[in-house]
Amino acid sequence: MSVDKLTISASDLGRRRTTGKIKQIAEPYLYLSPSIILICLVIFTPLVIGISYAFQSMHLFNPGDVEWIGFEHFEKIYSDRKFFIALKNTFWWTFGSVLLQFSLGLGLALLLKQGFHGRKVFQALIFLPWAVPTFLSALIWAWLFNPVIGPLPHWFVSLGMLDEPYNILADPDFALFGPIIANVWFGISFFAITLLASLQSIPDEMYEAAAIDGASKWQIFSKITLPFLAPMIVITVMLRTVWIANFADLIYVMTGGGAANSTQILSTYIFTTAFKKLDFGYASAVSVVLLVLLLLFATLLLKMRQKFVRVN
Amino acid sequence: MSVISKPNLALTIGKYLALACYLAFALFPLYWLFKISVTPEKLIYTDGIALWPSEYTFDNFKSVILLTDFLVYFKNSIIVSFGTAAITTIIAAAAGYAFSRFNFRGKKVIIGIMLITQMFPLLIIIAPIYKIIAGLGLLNTLTSLIVVYTAFNVPFATFLMQSFFDGIPKDLEEAAMIDGCSRFQAVRKVVFPLTLPGLAATLGFVFTAAWSELLFAIMLINSNDTMTFPVGLLTFVSKFSVDWGQMMAAGVFALIPSCLFFIFIQRYLVQGLTSGAVKG
Amino acid sequence: MARIELKNISKSYGNIEVMRDINLDFADGEFIVLVGPSGCGKSTLLRMIAGLETISGGDLFIEEVRVNDVEPRDRDVAMVFQSYALYPHMDVARNMGFSLEIRGEKAEIIKGRTAKSAKTLGLGALLERLPKALSGGQRQRVAMGRAIARDPKVFLFDEPLSNLDASLRAEMRLEIAKLHKRLAASMIYVTHDQVEALTLADRIVVLNEGEIQQVGKPLELYEQPRNLFVANFIGSPQMNIMKAEFTDNRLVLENGERLEVDVSLALNEVAHFGIRPEHISIVGVNEGHAIGEADVVERLGSDSNIYVNVENIGQILVRYHGDISLEVGDKFGLKFNLDRSHLFDLNGMAIR
Secondary structure, three states, X not given: OOHHHHHHHXXXXXXXXXXXXXXXXXXXXXXXXXXXXXXHHHHHHXXXXXXXXXXXXXXXXXXXXXXXXXXXHXXXXXXXXXXXXXXXXXXXXXXXXXXXXXXXXHHHHHHHHOOOOOHHHHHHHHOHHHHOOHHHHHHHHHHHHOOOOOOHHHHHXXXXXXXXXXXXXXXXXXXOHHHHHHHHXXXXXHHHHHHHHHHHOOOHHHHXXXXXXXXXXXXXXXXXXXXXXXXXXXXXXXXXXXXHHOOOHHHHHHOOOOOOOOOOOHHHHHHHHHHOOOEHHHHHHHHHHHHHHHHHHHHHHHHHHHHHOOOO | OOOOOOOOHHHHHHHHHHHHHHHHHHHHHHHHHHHHHOOOHHHOOOOOOOOOOOOOOOHHHHHHHHHOOHHHHHHHHHHHHHHHHHHHHHHHHHHHHHHHHOOOOOHHHXXXXXXXXXXXXXXXXXXHHHHHHHHOOOOOOHHHHHHHHHHHHHHHHHHHHHHHHHOOOHXXXXXXXXXXXXXXXXXXXXXXXXXXXXXXXHHHHHHHHHHHXXXXXXXXXXXXXXXXXXXXXXXXXXXXXXXXXXXXXXXXXXXXXXXXXXXXXXHHHHHHHHHHHHHO | OOOEXXXXXXXXXXXXXXXXXXXXXXXXXXXXXXXXXXXXXXXXXXXXXXXXXXXXXXXXXXXOEEOOOOOHHHOOEEEEOOOOOOOOOOOHHHHHHHHHHHHOOOHHHHHHHHHHHHHHOOOHHHOOOOHHHOOHHHHHHHHHHHHHHOOOOEEEEEOOOOOOOHHHHHHHHHHHXXXXXXXXXXXXXXXOOHHHHHHHOOEEEEEEOOXXXXXXXHHHHHHOOOEHHHHHHOOOOOOEEEEEEEEOOEEEEOOOOEEOOOOOOOHHHEEEEEEOHHHEEEEOOOOOOEEEEEEEEEEOOOEEEEEEEEOOOEEEEEEEEOOOOOOOOOEEEEEEOHHHOEEEEOOOEEOO
């Protein structure tokens, strides 16, 4: 061993080790920093500001006139009849959309999992609605429900579901079905894609083993497929539920919350309050309530997942 | 599925029937859009519920291109969507790589933060964002849209990229590093070529999302020169007495890029989500 | 070609120390095999030498230079991975020449070197194929060729044969042995297969739970295991271990048999008596150290493994060279070759 080499490495030893370690620890943060900085600046800063509006009196009419009013908005929500109508509608809108999107999406994923002629082309076409811009979907469906230019009301009559062809979007009893159907049309793909991906990740040996063990098709589905999918299902359902509850575009374009508030959900209510009445303070307060409800829901679902889902 | 079962005729018919129903449900509305766009204006109401108009014309497409600002909107949307998709994919690839390859303090917190961005009502931040963008003097610029869209698309794109990286064995990078590559070289020469489908899927996904965004675009843009397609299309409703034929023709045009993109990428999207799950 | 020295190497994840006090000195050109059960830390140790895993404590020297903080790419080592880690998007030639390409060698030099190492491994006809078009054995050869082509200071092998079937494994084992002879390069080889360890190694390092159990030449480990772990781990079939006690100046087994062993040893510490299956012979009922009844007879052709139930001791495995006319249930005596027996104390350390 040459003496020079030894002295150099000994004197360098301390410094080199620390720089090496710092570099190694910092590396992942370096890669994450652009996204974190962007998210903090563009999403979280405005979010905090937005939440603070909930505690201020804020009308865009008179921008100078901003004052802190504490929980006044929240007290007002408590006695706001429209809020509770919107809350109820939000529930039905979200529940109906998620349930139908999920069950139809699962059916589609199971069909796609099996091979058939032209599967590739079929898969490309069947997922198309997802690529359609939301406002455009809303417009198309509004047209389809219109008895003058759309075929749906006439079909409903021939099926005996309606007495005469009229626009159900204008009927307070049925109006919410319109946006829900449009939403299902638009959202099946999302469930089908994620569920198809998880289905494909179940090893074939599992099915083979079950078949050899004498399981029927239904048993294979309920004892193997479903438990395997369960963790993915819970996450997907959670994300979609939250997303749909916040999703105002379809309803806003199709009915504007109309037919006597029968399609007014919380997010459209927030939108109208903010951009029609320009009452940003109250709109923010309603948003905060919605946010809290959604966080509660998500926590509850994740807790349930920990408890019931053991396969992972 | 490799479980062999006897072909059951009723079951097979049922299967194809179900497939046909799905296909009809998915495509009929798009067909209707196309039908209206080729219906001459005078027949829009009289042939309103006919499955195919008694006469058809491509005049609506012509007049959309020649008589409206359609091309401007189209160009703006292309710039915004491509810009957003490119920047988002780069940022998300870096973040997804960090999630896939490193264990570090605060990883769970950061994942949690990214999940939360997918959860709250967007409306709550639209007003503050408007104020900030206005304060920066960036209203009516495409840049502001690109920045905002990028921020909102980064979280999901990151998870997507992570699952693609998870599908590439770590051994490959290590082998490359032993073969003399720096980490950066290893990523560029080995990981990058293998993750091209993933990058394409993410690119296409974000492109589609940016292409159809309406809410921020309405808020942040109101000059005709910088309007994106969705906003421009909505002005068809308000500006003129609604010309449905033209509007639907414009809608057909609007569909083309995102649908093409989507048909091309959906295979990789499924594949990406799968490979991540397999390695899990 | 290099001397490698590990001084007090340790590894911890967070507060958990998984490896400690690793002191090793590998001579230039030596073939070292790291062997141990899964989770013993052998792969971690190899990856620390490669630079893929950080070293938590101690110093690692390659050719007298401390390389703890040197990037893998600057260590001039080559590694063959268990998964082979072939670059799926590059053909065989490019896979093998990749390190030279990175180093910026001229195209013709790369071509020459890859061709040469391809020829060595019989890969000449496959140079333009992609890895996915190769069989498992061919992939394994390419992975080796990649290492050879770059002519590194040290070759590292991480269980390179464990994904091959038995006959291919034997063939490649021979190939690696020849390779070492021809290149005379330093090689460090990780495996859990003791046959690979015994046949390939100049010296074997036995690891368990992050600690070195014994370092030695293959036969040394077989003949003089330093402790119970090595005694059990090296040798197939496994050594028979029975409890033993020291009474009345004699070593006594649990069936009451007194054994004639060297009294100069510290017999009062003996707790276990070990004897390999091949060092037991079958004799008449009252002629041996124990009486047993055949439970299972495995006939391998060249050898027979006889599992014998012995009262108060349990099952003892006897290896008989050739075939033997025994039936299950037959009774006979067992005679231990005491010169080849092993004694261990309460802590499992060998007494010798």
